[in-house]
Amino acid sequence: xxxxxxxxxxxxxxxxxxxxxxxxxxxxxxxxxxxxxxxxxxxxxxxxxxxxxxxxxxxxxxxxxxxxxxxxxxxxxxxxxxxxxxxxxxxxxxxxxxxxxxxxxxxxxxxxxxx
Amino acid sequence: xxxxxxxxxxxxxxxxxxxxxxxxxxxxxxxxxxxxxxxxxxxxxxxxxxxxxxxxxxxxxxxxxxxxxxxxxxxxxxxxxxxxxxxxxxxxxxxxxxxxxxxxxxxxxxx
Numbered sequence: 001x002x003x004x005x006x007x008x009x010x011x012x013x014x015x016x017x018x019x020x021x022x023x024x025x026x027x028x029x030x031x032x033x034x035x036x037x038x039x040x041x042x043x044x045x046x047x048x049x050x051x052x053x054x055x056x057x058x059x060x061x062x063x064x065x066x067x068x069x070x071x072x073x074x075x076x077x078x079x080x081x082x083x084x085x086x087x088x089x090x091x092x093x094x095x096x097x098x099x100x101x102x103x104x105x106x107x108x109x110x111x112x113x114x115x
Numbered sequence: 116x117x118x119x120x121x122x123x124x125x126x127x128x129x130x131x132x133x134x135x136x137x138x139x140x141x142x143x144x145x146x147x148x149x150x151x152x153x154x155x156x157x158x159x160x161x162x163x164x165x166x167x168x169x170x171x172x173x174x175x176x177x178x179x180x181x182x183x184x185x186x187x188x189x190x191x192x193x194x195x196x197x198x199x200x201x202x203x204x205x206x207x208x209x210x211x212x213x214x215x216x217x218x219x220x221x222x223x224x225x226x
Contacts, residue, residue, distance in 0.1 A: 001160070031212045042203060043158075043216045056211065092157060098212045100145035103160035111155070 002027050002095055006107030013083055013114050020079045021110045023093035028073040030098040034066070037090040037109070046091075049076040083114045121204060121217040129225055134191040136220040138204030139184075146207045147180055147187045148214065151200045158203065162189075196226045 003026040013019050023032065032049040047055040047068055055068035070076040080087050090111050096104035121138045128134055138147070146165045150158040164171045164180045164187070171178045177190040191198055201221050205214040 004157075006157075033213060035216075042218045045213055045215065048211055048213055094158075094214075096212075100165060100207055101163070103148050103150075103163050104214065105160065106150075106158040108157040109155075 001103075002029055002105045004093060004095055004105050004107040006093055006110060008110055009108060010111040011113070013112065015084050015114055017083055018079055018081045019083065019112060020077050021091055021093070023076045023078075023095070023107055025074045025095045025105075029095040030073070031104070032070060032076045032093060032095045033104070034068060034076070034078045035092045035094065037092060039089075043092065046078070049078075049093075080112065083112075085114045088112055088114045121202075121220050123220060124218065125221045125223070127223040127225065128194055130194060130196055132194055132224075134194050134198070134222055134224070136189045136202055136204075136222070138187045138189070138217050140187075140204075140206045140215075140217070141185065142206075142208065144182075144206045144208050147178075148205045148207065149176075149178060149187075149189050150203045150205060150216075152203065152219075153200045161202075191222075194222075194224045196224050198222060199224045 005024045007022045034046040035043040037043045045058050046061045047057040049068050049070040051070050067079045090109045092109045093107045094104040148163045149161045152158045162173045164178045175192045180187045201219045203219045204217040
């Protein structure tokens with residue numbers, strides 16, 4: 001299965017600023033996703049990162065707040081814009097094949113604290 | 116939005132005992148997957164069961180799926196302290212390959 005490198009692993013940011021999280025996969029994958037996980041909670045899907053086109057956002061998430069890029073089949077970025085303390089969370093990327101027979105690989109997560 | 120419920124929310128057992136976690140979901144699925152998350156880390160894929168399968172084994176893991184009841188269970192046999200983690204079920208559907216996660220079960224295995 002694919003191996004994902006996610007950076008940064010953690011950051012403390014000032015409110016009103018933006019942070020870009022990078023996700024690099026060691027092989028070409030069809031599917032890439034971004035999730036948010038509040039402390040002690042489950043994962044909530046933010047969006048599907050589409051190669052060469054705009055991401056597909058889930059209800060409650062908008063492109064202006066969470067712009068996503070995916071220039072090729074191995075790399076994606078998620079930006080958390082104009083941050084507030086409510087954005088403090090763990091952000092995870094995942095990747096894998098577009099097949100019902102395989103699971104996905106996850107990055108190790110980015111722990112974001114907004115002060 | 117979350118797909119469904121997992122129970123129990125927390126489970127504490129002794130090493131060597133079996134641990135059973137349950138997952139229910141709401142919509143039709145292609146597959147159901149189980150993931151483990153150690154504290155503060157990423158998720159690790161454990162096992163996948165397709166919608167036309169009823170039971171699957173992998174090492175000490177046994178997964179069952181009942182599509183008529185929209186439920187699944189994960190059994191970990193002969194648990195070890197290293198199994199201490201949060202366990203999440205996730206459902207895959209025809210909607211673009213995305214996964215929808217359950218609430219998770221926090222398992223604590225005491226040595």
